[in-house]
Amino acid sequence: MQPEPIQAQSDTDKVPFLASSSQGDLSSSPLPRLILRLYGLRFSGELTLLQHSIRKSFIFKNGAPVQSESNLAGDSMTAFLSRSSPLNATEQLKIRQQKERTGGHEGLALIELGLIEPASLFELLQKQTQSALWECFGWASGSYVLNKKVHTDERLAPFQSDPMRLVQEGLSRYWNVERLLQELQENFYLYPVIHPHLGKMVKRVSLPLDCQPRLWNPRLNFSQNLADTELSPSTLSALWVLKECGGFRFLDSHANETTQPEARVLPQVKIESKKKQASSLKVIPDTKNGGNAPLSNFRTELTARKSAAESKDYYGLLGCSPKANNRELRKAYLAAAKKFHPDTLGRRGLATLRDETADLFARLTDAFELLSDPARRQAYDEGHTEEKDNLEANRVAGAELLYQKAKVLLRMGNFREAIAYLQEAIGLFPEESTFHSDLGWALYKKTPSEPEAAREALDCAIEIMPQDPLSHSRQAVVCRALGDTCRSEEALLRAQEIETASTRT
Template sequence: MVAGQWIDAPEEGGLDAVSVPQLLAQAWRDERSGILQLAHGQRERHLLVREGAPCMASSPRGEDDFAAYLSSTGRIDETQRAEVERLASERGCPQASAVLALQLIDAKALYLAMRAETRMRIAETFPWAAGQYRWIAAPPADSDPRTARAFDLLALFQDELPRRWGTERLFDAIRSIEGLHGDVPPRHRKVAAKLAQTGEMAARAIAGLDGHHPVGRILGDCAGDALAAATLWTAAFSGVMRRIDAARTQAESNFDFEVDVEVAPRPSAPLEDAAGKAAGRSKQAQTAPNPKADALREEIHTLLQRLGDLDHYKALGLEEDATGAHIKKAYFKAAKKYHPDALGRLGLESLKDDAAQVFARVAEAFEVLSDPDKKKAYDAGGSDEAEIDTTRLAQAETSFRKGEILAKMGNFEGALDYFEPAVELWPDEPAYQMGLGWALFKQTRPDHARAIHHLEKACGQAPNDAVAHYRLGLVFRTVGGSNRANPLIAKAQSLDPDVSE
């Protein structure tokens, strides 16, 4: 069994067949309670899970040293560490109790340190790729003395998978699901919104889960970003992403994305020498020529001047007989090359805007050539009008979904920044009109007139949309228009008795 496959793991087995994050993701999905016993070489770890969330991590062999952790994180010094270990040994008590007895840190700081150490213990098990696991029943919550707030497991995945697994293993795991399509079901939208809060690429990854694009395509659109990969893995394996199409089509099976894996060599010299050498290299880098950066700078400038003259194939650097696999590979190569992080590594931050224009042209070409019907029409010399509409609609949908995430988090002012462009790009979509109208009403300083205008448009475009009519009724009720509000709310309830805002 390949690490990273979407599976339902048995009650016990080998960590070479299923990873620890997969086991925990399945527990989260199933809201499982129990103790996950892990053995990896000479190390053991027991993870207490309550309703899908890990609460505690312990080691039956006692190899975890809380005093050492406090010392390594600067909370206590080495002398205090020795005092803690001595007192804990004399009294036969946990080291945390000894810390409190010695009054080295206050109770709140101690609690936070214990939480941080437990989080670290859980994350340390993520890379364990050999050994055994077994689920056993957990004691009732009220009889378990190890009570603690559960950890946000999905946030832990986002934070730790790129670091604990490394880019190569993370992308290997994504490859096993790259052809899957999925969206976010209503019951998980709040969770998805929280995942999207961790960064721009995480938000882009969540917005891509619209049921129309496979996971591999979404990751490619995120230029192979590690946070986006961790977010997609988390959504897929925890069940936050609802699978729509589990079968790979032939086109999807050829899907490809490329990732740069940078491996830093271990320092062989003392830290002081290494720091001095690093400073010297940094100084040299400021003056030494960089052929790769110079070549990319020249390429961007040349393409920018020729954008209007490039056909779709030339925009992707392809011949007209290019296959679907070649088209996808060229697109993701460009996504990686023109990504802001890649430019930053080469010291080309000033070219980000120019590179964005070049990549927009590449994306436009890919939009046409990756679709067999559009490609056929383009090759036959057909009009680009339909293609332009498709691009506008895709831009509108992406903008709307970002706004929807912010609105679900209660950030209606921020949502307006995305709903406005969505309506401008595609005014005939009632969902966009309704989203904009509702955000105008729910913002800190409501704009009732504009809210009514857009909600009325939504009702006109979707006469059987219960939510649109209900929201418009609520706005009229707020401004004192009961004669308009009551019929709208009544109609909404007739369309859907369970309707709510």
């Protein structure tokens, strides 16, 4: 059955046809968006994609792709068929000979040789066309040409692919999570307005039950509505398709007077209003994903030590200063060996990290033996300075990259995945207070909440940067949830003092 057409969102979104043909650049009009625009216009004709010497052509009927051609041997119907049921050299030779006798029709040659059933030809054409389009989703450059004059075979109409489902599947295969998040990022803090026909659109894509746009709260922004959703490539690609097809549009936050953006410093009245709710909060340890505080903190320190080992920073690996004397060196080694000895993990509830710590424990011993030898330590100190500077720069850059990914996930309300990135960033660069502050807030906001671990992370942030009002205000909320009213009020007062002093300055 032919899928129902969608409407272009606006006149400016339509493909700008020039007489009977049009052309453009794929870098400014990505192929997935172009396919949905053609579907909205019910385009019938030929779409040609060009990249360097590669040329691929697709026949569209009423906005849906029905047939493809390519100048690449790997895109032929024979090659596509070989991926599912390998053809030997003799069969491939017979196909080429039969193709020449039938005037170049590869599908007819396959039928006459008995390699496929006649009823399977159109299904094979459909799958081949889908695969050829998907492979072009990853093109970062190239151009396209549209031609409305090309004749389309009416017999192919019943075998059209649903463009919405086709685009979703292609995006989940060829666009990673980071790119999909970037595409949706501009709408994170806007408020969704649902189209009346969204229900029909949702049936044509694959969405989990906890991410149904019809159940979204109009008083919450886009990221808040997705706070409890697992943002897999399939889910993100479905949301992208629905947005592009006009299933929902967005309003600026100022248009919704009932919703206010999150304040940087939370006022006293908000904390008081949540007192009863916070005092009854039940914390459930999440042992599967490092949810309990001991496992979370241990994993963070383990990541930092492993990073030091890989960069050959033996002082960082042992946890001591480069100026440490032999006694301090031995003390640091014994403390680290006790903490990371694989045999001690089981009784501390950390047995899942046994394999990771076994290698680290061996490196601890090697580092201690090297630094305990005066001659080897001197050679290490003299030859490691320049290398260490380069590694330090790489360490900071790597931590910043991880933090930027975490920020995107935090805006989406995906606290669980953000925590993993933040812990890695802290492992690389523990001196940055912002990493600890955001980690603490993510631990508190995730479900189930971890206020104890959140307080520890925020304590670290405040110790590094005592004049950061955001960390103090977050600490006030977390302490209130833990029932520590006195410390909560102190933290809030401190945050307000810092803000006031900053304003005066």
